[in-house]
Amino acid sequence: MILTIANKEFRAILRDGRALYGAIVFALLGVLALVTGSIRYSELDAERLRAQEHVAEQWRAQGEKNPHSAAHYGQYAFRPALPLAFFDPGVQAFEGVSIWLEAHKRNFATGRPADDAAPLARFGELSLAFIYQALLPLGILLLAYPAFAAERDTGTLRQLMATGIDGRLLFVGKFVGIGAAVLVLAAPVTILATFALLLATGTRWLAHAALLLMFYAWFAAIVLAASLWVSAVSSSARSALLVLLAIWAVAVFVLPRIAGDLGRVVAPVPGAQRLQAAIERDLAEGIDGESPASKIEKRRQQLYRLYKVDDDHALPINMQGIIFGIQDEISNAVYDKHFGRLQAAVDAQVDLYEAISLLSPRMALMLVSQELSGTSIGAQRRFADGAERFRRRLMTTLNTDITLHSRSDDPAYRAGADLWRAAGEYRFDYEPLRDSLRRCGAAAMVLLLWTLLTIGGGLIAARRLGSNP
Amino acid sequence: MIGAELSLLRREPHLKWGALALLMLVAIAAWNGRMLLESRTADATLALQESRDTIEALAKQAGNGNPTATSPGAAAFGAVSATIVRHIATGESLAIGQTDLEANFQTLTARNPYASFAASAPDNALRLAVGNFDVAFVLVWLVPLLVIAAFFDIVAGERERGVLALAVVAGAAASRYLWTKWLTRTLASIVVTWLAVALAIVVGEQTWTGDTAIALLAWGTVLSAYVFFWAALALACNVGRGNSERHAAVLAAAWLTLVILLPAAINLIVSNVFPAPSRVELAAQLREATESADRAAAKDRDRWFFDHPDLRSGEAERVAYYRSVAASERVITAAITPQLSAFETRAAERRELTRRLQWLSPAATTHDALTVLSHTDGASQAAFRDAALQFHARWQAFFFERIDGDRALTHEDYARLPKFESPSTSSLLALQRAATNVIVLFCIGVLLCLYCGVRLVRLDAILPQEEGG
Numbered sequence: 001m002i003l004t005i006a007n008k009e010f011r012a013i014l015r016d017g018r019a020l021y022g023a024i025v026f027a028l029l030g031v032l033a034l035v036t037g038s039i040r041y042s043e044l045d046a047e048r049l050r051a052q053e054h055v056a057e058q059w060r061a062q063g064e065k066n067p068h069s070a071a072h073y074g075q076y077a078f079r080p081a082l083p084l085a086f087f088d089p090g091v092q093a094f095e096g097v098s099i100w101l102e103a104h105k106r107n108f109a110t111g112r113p114a115d116d117a118a119p120l121a122r123f124g125e126l127s128l129a130f131i132y133q134a135l136l137p138l139g140i141l142l143l144a145y146p147a148f149a150a151e152r153d154t155g156t157l158r159q160l161m162a163t164g165i166d167g168r169l170l171f172v173g174k175f176v177g178i179g180a181a182v183l184v185l186a187a188p189v190t191i192l193a194t195f196a197l198l199l200a201t202g203t204r205w206l207a208h209a210a211l212l213l214m215f216y217a218w219f220a221a222i223v224l225a226a227s228l229w230v231s232a233v234s235s236s237a238r239s240a241l242l243v244l245l246a247i248w249a250v251a252v253f254v255l256p257r258i259a260g261d262l263g264r265v266v267a268p269v270p271g272a273q274r275l276q277a278a279i280e281r282d283l284a285e286g287i288d289g290e291s292p293a294s295k296i297e298k299r300r301q302q303l304y305r306l307y308k309v310d311d312d313h314a315l316p317i318n319m320q321g322i323i324f325g326i327q328d329e330i331s332n333a334v335y336d337k338h339f340g341r342l343q344a345a346v347d348a349q350v351d352l353y354e355a356i357s358l359l360s361p362r363m364a365l366m367l368v369s370q371e372l373s374g375t376s377i378g379a380q381r382r383f384a385d386g387a388e389r390f391r392r393r394l395m396t397t398l399n400t401d402i403t404l405h406s407r408s409d410d411p412a413y414r415a416g417a418d419l420w421r422a423a424g425e426y427r428f429d430y431e432p433l434r435d436s437l438r439r440c441g442a443a444a445m446v447l448l449l450w451t452l453l454t455i456g457g458g459l460i461a462a463r464r465l466g467s468n469p
Numbered sequence: 470m471i472g473a474e475l476s477l478l479r480r481e482p483h484l485k486w487g488a489l490a491l492l493m494l495v496a497i498a499a500w501n502g503r504m505l506l507e508s509r510t511a512d513a514t515l516a517l518q519e520s521r522d523t524i525e526a527l528a529k530q531a532g533n534g535n536p537t538a539t540s541p542g543a544a545a546f547g548a549v550s551a552t553i554v555r556h557i558a559t560g561e562s563l564a565i566g567q568t569d570l571e572a573n574f575q576t577l578t579a580r581n582p583y584a585s586f587a588a589s590a591p592d593n594a595l596r597l598a599v600g601n602f603d604v605a606f607v608l609v610w611l612v613p614l615l616v617i618a619a620f621f622d623i624v625a626g627e628r629e630r631g632v633l634a635l636a637v638v639a640g641a642a643a644s645r646y647l648w649t650k651w652l653t654r655t656l657a658s659i660v661v662t663w664l665a666v667a668l669a670i671v672v673g674e675q676t677w678t679g680d681t682a683i684a685l686l687a688w689g690t691v692l693s694a695y696v697f698f699w700a701a702l703a704l705a706c707n708v709g710r711g712n713s714e715r716h717a718a719v720l721a722a723a724w725l726t727l728v729i730l731l732p733a734a735i736n737l738i739v740s741n742v743f744p745a746p747s748r749v750e751l752a753a754q755l756r757e758a759t760e761s762a763d764r765a766a767a768k769d770r771d772r773w774f775f776d777h778p779d780l781r782s783g784e785a786e787r788v789a790y791y792r793s794v795a796a797s798e799r800v801i802t803a804a805i806t807p808q809l810s811a812f813e814t815r816a817a818e819r820r821e822l823t824r825r826l827q828w829l830s831p832a833a834t835t836h837d838a839l840t841v842l843s844h845t846d847g848a849s850q851a852a853f854r855d856a857a858l859q860f861h862a863r864w865q866a867f868f869f870e871r872i873d874g875d876r877a878l879t880h881e882d883y884a885r886l887p888k889f890e891s892p893s894t895s896s897l898l899a900l901q902r903a904a905t906n907v908i909v910l911f912c913i914g915v916l917l918c919l920y921c922g923v924r925l926v927r928l929d930a931i932l933p934q935e936e937g938g
Binding site: 076094098135245256269272273 | 570572593618713741748820
């Protein structure tokens, strides 16, 4: 019975010219997004690889100089473009692309692509993710809204229910039939995108892509079940359409913006000026009640006792290297404190966004999609934290070299290419899939709740069709 | 007839609730814009005050001969910074545009301009990516949906319910009946829009001035033209074939196309015709410039462990150190300024092309008018950046002259520090630009009405025959 109903729905949709036109428009937009996304990704990837190599070469070829001068010269870390960014650019445009890794300071990533965006950029970006998150639901609801309501309008629903059929079977049959039609209509773009990914990167990102597909299919199923539910309880096809369009506009476009701004009000991120002032104050005064000068003096006395001397010049090591190290320890702790607060504020905003996604499964899908595409806030943080860990290792190497290979008040000391090579260059490590998935838990839970709600609500509404068709 | 239509309108619950929801969303958006602006203004005021306090304190210390206050190098590269604040225009809280991507104030030092201009304030990238919930968004995106809800069945619905046939039988011309209905609904929609604008200004603006009244009139006029366009489009769709469901689906597709897809497509075209210069390459060029400057100064700078003049004693050492820093910054500034100008030139080209293409989308046209009126458009921001760059050049020159000439800073010098003037926002110019957009929207609406007029006259001829048949 279910298959008969599904078959009828499936054929009816494919016979309908409007569905075909819709599928063609969807495919054209999808191909446009795929082509432009792929070109953008390849260009960015090549450019960043070039820049990273160039900077590494500059570092190695900087000539002989004092290691601390080299520390100020520093290195740059460029954020790599991950292959699935062609599908979902996520928040990448709103995060800096490079971080200057220099002595004493943890810098923010600079050079946000959004700063150079065209004036209409905030209207939305035509990416594959946007098409699947915003347009596919519209297509589904346009296919599904008449499923029960139109039959009610024409009186065929009453006749159908009079045959004694279980409304739930009808619901499942229509769900399967329309779902199959959606799969067929969305298949060309999906297959093309998967093929493009395989062609560009082999199977390296196939697991990510498969999971992405699964989540998007899950989301589509939720939208379909919700549309059928609304159709089942609406008095007419007209009202079903109006209600679904209103829900779509609010869930897809309005709620994400409200959630984002509400987060800003509830957990404001400290302004750059305040943050900088707080960092400078802590750097000057220390954060554990002991001033930097006192710490340096304490370490100096320890070294005097160890080497049984009473003067920096008598030490067999360079005291200045030790001082740089202490200053770095202090500044690292200060930056950890303030970056931690900043990240906590952003996390609180994202948590609120996740909570509000209970009202809009699109918001939950958006978070999952960004995580699996490597374009989320979490992915950016991984890049920034990795760069910072490297910076600290780099500074430790350079400070140690000063300490061990020169004497106090010896400005003539120079290191060369061997040290620069030994210090290494920044390299980005891709995040294992399980780590990205770990951040998807809350969003997946929201999707699960929506699944239970829409299928449960739809089945209950369908069962009632028997008593009130 | 108008009275009867108005009382019918009042009885349509989905319109009544839709209008109330719109007003509520406008109030929330206006409050949100006000909160954002207040927090940004508070940050700017704090930064400005801190900067003024520091300068005042240093001026006093310079009078007492304090070495840090009298040293132009120490002041230029550490102690003194200039805080420049962008003028907040009336209505800015209502159309945030892309101003949230840039701080409304900058803290500049005498170092190269990249150091000041490349930094972006830390923020939640997810919030930035989903966009602001401001009044311009609510009105440009959601007002058309309300208009569609009020108009999608204006002809077909009357036909389906048999009202049109009744009117013809009663001797009324169908076209006159429909035009009256359309006009009443259009006027009602415009009244709701004006109410929304007034509410937005009451909630969003902190003070009422003559400019506030002008903003109210200008916003109301722009949005009236926008509503007129959508009402005309809805009628044009209705005078064609099909039932009210079909018209609802077509109008929803029109909304999607004009409000989302076309702006996104324009964005795509503009980004590809005039791609932004690469931020990655900018970072690499900065690196080249830094390397070249460092090489020139390397011999000297190693003496001070690059940036630790405190490790060497004597005034001559300090003077030499700051001269060396100034020389490096001069080289970097000379190398980087053309690159920064290239970004601005490209941004201007993008704005120009967007302005030409925006006529394809009434939503983009309306949004442009609203941001122009609120001085949050790209050109206004570019004017601020340009003024900031010019100011930075004067600020740098002020200190470099004194560093090169080894002239100690005096109390009077602090009073002579360059002062920043935020570029003035000409309301007249903004009104002129917005007027062009209004005229275009109005003309498209009139053309659509003419088309509808022709079709409705035909309806007058066909309907009596249909009824008679």
